[in-house]
Amino acid sequence: MTRPLISLAALLALAAPSFAQEASPAPPSPAEIVDQAPADEWFAIPPEDLLVMTLAPAADGSERKVVIQLMPAPFSQGWVENIRTLARANWYDGISVNRVQDNYVVQWGDPNYDNPEADGPAKPLPEGLQVPNSDAVISTPYTLSVDEDLFPITWTDAGRHEFGSTYGSANIPWPDARNPVRITGPYASSYSFNSGFPFALGFPFGLQFRIAPTKPMIAWPVHCYGMVGVGRGMSPDTGTGAELYTVIGHAPRHLDRNIALVGRVVEGMEHLSSLPRGKGQLGFYEDEAMRTPILTVRVAADLPASERPSFEYLATDGASFARYAEARANRRDPFFIVPAGGADICNIPVPVRRTGSE
Amino acid sequence: MTRPLISLAALLALAAPSFAQEASPAPPSPAEIVDQAPADEWFAIPPEDLLVMTLAPAADGSERKVVIQLMPAPFSQGWVENIRTLARANWYDGISVNRVQDNYVVQWGDPNYDNPEADGPAKPLPEGLQVPNSDAVISTPYTLSVDEDLFPITWTDAGRHEFGSTYGSANIPWPDARNPVRITGPYASSYSFNSGFPFALGFPFGLQFRIAPTKPMIAWPVHCYGMVGVGRGMSPDTGTGAELYTVIGHAPRHLDRNIALVGRVVEGMEHLSSLPRGKGQLGFYEDEAMRTPILTVRVAADLPASERPSFEYLATDGASFARYAEARANRRDPFFIVPAGGADICNIPVPVRRTGSE
Numbered sequence: 001m002t003r004p005l006i007s008l009a010a011l012l013a014l015a016a017p018s019f020a021q022e023a024s025p026a027p028p029s030p031a032e033i034v035d036q037a038p039a040d041e042w043f044a045i046p047p048e049d050l051l052v053m054t055l056a057p058a059a060d061g062s063e064r065k066v067v068i069q070l071m072p073a074p075f076s077q078g079w080v081e082n083i084r085t086l087a088r089a090n091w092y093d094g095i096s097v098n099r100v101q102d103n104y105v106v107q108w109g110d111p112n113y114d115n116p117e118a119d120g121p122a123k124p125l126p127e128g129l130q131v132p133n134s135d136a137v138i139s140t141p142y143t144l145s146v147d148e149d150l151f152p153i154t155w156t157d158a159g160r161h162e163f164g165s166t167y168g169s170a171n172i173p174w175p176d177a178r179n180p181v182r183i184t185g186p187y188a189s190s191y192s193f194n195s196g197f198p199f200a201l202g203f204p205f206g207l208q209f210r211i212a213p214t215k216p217m218i219a220w221p222v223h224c225y226g227m228v229g230v231g232r233g234m235s236p237d238t239g240t241g242a243e244l245y246t247v248i249g250h251a252p253r254h255l256d257r258n259i260a261l262v263g264r265v266v267e268g269m270e271h272l273s274s275l276p277r278g279k280g281q282l283g284f285y286e287d288e289a290m291r292t293p294i295l296t297v298r299v300a301a302d303l304p305a306s307e308r309p310s311f312e313y314l315a316t317d318g319a320s321f322a323r324y325a326e327a328r329a330n331r332r333d334p335f336f337i338v339p340a341g342g343a344d345i346c347n348i349p350v351p352v353r354r355t356g357s358e
Numbered sequence: 359m360t361r362p363l364i365s366l367a368a369l370l371a372l373a374a375p376s377f378a379q380e381a382s383p384a385p386p387s388p389a390e391i392v393d394q395a396p397a398d399e400w401f402a403i404p405p406e407d408l409l410v411m412t413l414a415p416a417a418d419g420s421e422r423k424v425v426i427q428l429m430p431a432p433f434s435q436g437w438v439e440n441i442r443t444l445a446r447a448n449w450y451d452g453i454s455v456n457r458v459q460d461n462y463v464v465q466w467g468d469p470n471y472d473n474p475e476a477d478g479p480a481k482p483l484p485e486g487l488q489v490p491n492s493d494a495v496i497s498t499p500y501t502l503s504v505d506e507d508l509f510p511i512t513w514t515d516a517g518r519h520e521f522g523s524t525y526g527s528a529n530i531p532w533p534d535a536r537n538p539v540r541i542t543g544p545y546a547s548s549y550s551f552n553s554g555f556p557f558a559l560g561f562p563f564g565l566q567f568r569i570a571p572t573k574p575m576i577a578w579p580v581h582c583y584g585m586v587g588v589g590r591g592m593s594p595d596t597g598t599g600a601e602l603y604t605v606i607g608h609a610p611r612h613l614d615r616n617i618a619l620v621g622r623v624v625e626g627m628e629h630l631s632s633l634p635r636g637k638g639q640l641g642f643y644e645d646e647a648m649r650t651p652i653l654t655v656r657v658a659a660d661l662p663a664s665e666r667p668s669f670e671y672l673a674t675d676g677a678s679f680a681r682y683a684e685a686r687a688n689r690r691d692p693f694f695i696v697p698a699g700g701a702d703i704c705n706i707p708v709p710v711r712r713t714g715s716e
Contacts, residue, residue, distance in 0.1 A: 059417070100632075102627055102628045102631055102632075103583050103584070103627070103631070134695055137695065138695060138696055224608065225461050225607055225608045226461070234692060234693060235693070235695050249583055249607065249608075250582065250583045250607075250608050250609055250702075250704050250705060251608055251702070251705070252705065253698060253701075253702060253705060254686070254687075254689050254694075254697075254698045254701070254705070256696075256698065257695065257696040258689075258693070258694050258695050258696060269460055269461070270460045270634075270635040273460055273461070273631075273635075274458075274460075274632050274633065274634050274635055275632065276628075276632050277628040277631075277632055328612070329612075331612050331616075334592060335592060335593070335616070336612075336616050337492055337495065337496060337593050337615065337616050338496055338614075338615040338616055339612075340611060340612045340614065343611075343612070344608075344609070344611060344702070346608050347608060347609070347610065347611060347612070
């Protein structure tokens, strides 16, 4: 028997960001703000930047597809290009998910790679892969376009305390009608006063200003839930992109600037996050029958139009995103008693929606 | 065929906090610090504070037990006492996991409770439940014992900027040999300057000082991965404890001070976090056959000694915890390139270990 089970109390108790609330007479919920965003604030994700990973069917025979958005330039482009090369060589076809560690990561790759107990030799890599260096992991020079009407961050030294004085934490003052949200955190940097966590190009980043108020700054993508990164050995090895992982728990931000992030899962995350946890060290499967086979990984641009998924994201420098972030930080839904007054960058997920070839 | 699959590169690439590193000539890893903690820094969890929840066996017939530690006094005791009453009335036996929402929560309770499409009437609750009010959700007056050698937080107004000047963010200065870790975040409060995130009684808390440097302050437990909370309807209803949830994704800190937290999962979290995600609104299962039955929930103190699990946690006001937190914030394992210089409170999980009746 199939029917919806919706407990009213439960619905109200834990209302989620992805569902609009019933009856909100006063300020709109985060989901309502996203729903009302004008079309020109939604940006299409280029099909060159979408990967479609097809896992073996589930136990009940249902299809399992995971769609990954690759990181836009100028970030992590060495690995991103390698990943396209690997996908176009069909190299990923036949590898598997080998590791599922609770509250940490799901990792996939060649199970015989660099494994002393492997059944056979590692799968040869295709020609033409780049060897990015660790500078590109740590940070990327970047000029952030700040709309000062939306995020009027004070760059000046005099504004330093206002902005967040101590050791890498950035507080956009709150409450202040001109400042829609306060974003702060401990991870930006321990080497700079003026550091923050903005959104740009549809992704969340950590920032560091070498000497305020100069621009450009350096920036790096951050390890939020669903972000995809590149497994590697000891530095200066930075990995090729043949072994990848995604975050399935609380943001492991100590990995920021230590491993290259190359994108995020935009659909099908549940096919990875609900896999059985491995019982071996670090969540590797001790029983190789537990591994989930990966049938194919394709660049969406290479698929026939009828099979090509398309997605768009809400512009992170637009008015709707600013309102959305503010509402995430200050829930005014009737259920809430005390608004938080702030939000962790990983608790402001960038809205992404499917637009075609369901 | 069952054999360990441990890829060396993968091991190094994503070394987890719960496993000691091979060969660390220099500073110990967080896991090594925990392993080396003296016995007198480990505190036993009272068997009255442990719940053993037995789910129906997995598809392969294996047992699924989840152990929950209830919140210590003075926090959330109205609900905690209700939960013991419900468990001792065997009320939880036969309810089910009804909701699994990716990157959010797993929720369990009576599927017919407050459900317009229920198959039958709601299960009657036992006598003697308390009706806690929302003041107890929002915060609890608490006198924190701060060891100033470990966490020499400056309470004075002059020290306010040093401590974190802006809007609820608390920065314990870093680096400074006297200050082992910098803990900060946006969620403490928007109503007070001096607010922070300490650990106490083995749990993480948010704090608010009404007027620095007075004590006591008010404190509230925070929504980290694995924390257990009480489903409720609209305020002032605060729930009874008959419907519970646990966090299976990035910390949903906007729920802090809005829902009562009553404990955390200390073992068997993977049996909840890896459940298939519900396809209905908010992750409720549309197909009731997807619900996971809960066979029994027992207070550990009521179990025969041979079946009674026992656990202990690392004292959160001890020297080892301070070193552990510092090492979590500044990974010096050979793998790491750039230490974060800080850590989110939910990325410093309190070490808990089993001590008996495996």
